[in-house]
Amino acid sequence: MNIRQLTYFVTLAETANFTRAAERLNIAQPALSVAIKKLEGQLELPLFHRNERKVVLTHEGETLLTHARLILQQVKDANIAMAELKGLEKGEVRLGLPSMLGSYYFPEILMGFKSRYPNLKLTIVEAGTQSIRKMLLNGELDLGIIHNADVPEHLETEHLLSSQMVAVVSKDSELTQQESITFSEFFKHELVMFKEGYFHREFIDSVCLQHGFEPHIAFETNLLQMILKIVRNDFAITALLEMVTEHEKDVVAVPFTDRVDLEIAIAWRKNGYLSIADRAFMEFLKSTTNN
Structure with a gap:
């Protein structure tokens, strides 16, 4: 038969x-x-x-x-x-990633997807949330990982994960003895921060605007490893997603007294065309996140 x-x-x-x-x-x-x-x-x-x-x-x-x-x-x-x-043999996914998530959350996902579709090209662009939004709207990116707040109306989003924003200090800092830190105390310290346009900086700027704080930004860079080195050497403190401290030595997470959770989403252009490769990546990402 x-x-x-x-x-x-x-x-x-x-x-x-x-x-x-x-x-x-x-x-x-x-x-x-x-x-x-x-x-x-x-x-x-x-x-x-x-x-x-x-x-x-x-x-x-x-x-x-x-x-x-x-x-x-x-x-x-x-x-x-x-x-x-x-x-998918000649497909391409153009993905925008913030450096923090690109360093700690996405490497295993990207390698897993590449293993499943070895002939597919992954183009990763490291940028802040604001830049990723603009590149999505301009068609420079197909998909982007962004902070799911104040999203432009021409973008669609789907929730990906939630992560707590924490103060990050050196293991030698006196702040490690505290269970939490207030915003008022945090802004009394010298800070090393991402430049404007990154969701971590958006968080800091929104807190300052809401409470009238004046931040003492001693260092400003888009290089995550430089930020961590400055913190390790106790030259300044910063605010990052908690997942960073789970993978980095010699830095300690101190939660804010008023807990802060950031919603992270995958975004794409509303009414835009998503290729088979893009849809395959989204399905793979969702299945990985759900697991």
């Missing part, structure tokens, strides 16, 4: 007529008759009652029809899946 035989069998069962079935299959009627007889011979079972005008399924034929349709549908689904994969 093979796929061709099952296709002939199902077509004949649906048309109940050798002539119409042969026309639909675009083969000669004698060839169809021979194929059906051969299938019945292999199974050693009659599949049709034959008369001059039409053919009718036997009980055995009705049983086979259920299985044959399922098998043919599975073959069709497999062909569709393979066709989609062919579409």
Whole structure:
């Protein structure tokens, strides 16, 4: 029994007529008759009652029809899946990532996706939330990871993860003895911060605006490793996602007294075209996050 035989069998069962079935299959009627007889011979079972005008399924034929349709549908689904994969052979995903998430959350995800689709190209652009939003709107990026707040109306977003923003200090700092730190106390210290446009800086700027604080920014850089080195050497403190302190030595997380949770989302241009590669990445990302 093979796929061709099952296709002939199902077509004949649906048309109940050798002539119409042969026309639909675009083969000669004698060839169809021979194929059906051969299938019945292999199974050693009659599949049709034959008369001059039409053919009718036997009980055995009705049983086979259920299985044959399922098998043919599975073959069709497999062909569709393979066709989609062919579409990924030369695909590309242009993804915008903030440096913090790019360093700690995404490496395993990106490598896992690349392992599943080895011929697909991943172009990663490191930038702050504001820059990623602009590049999405300008079509420079397909997907972006952003802070899910004050999102432009022309972008769609889907929640990805929540993470607590904490003060980050040297292990030698006296602040490590505290269970939490107030915003007032935090802003009394010299700070090393990301430049404007990064969601960590947006957080700091919004707190200052809300409470009237004047931050003492001693260092300003977009280099995460430089920020961490300055903090380790106790030259300044900073505010980062808690996940950073879980992977870095010699720095300590001190939660803010008023807990701060940031919502991180994946974003794309509203009504924009998402390629097969983009959709595959989004599905892979969501499945990884849900696990």
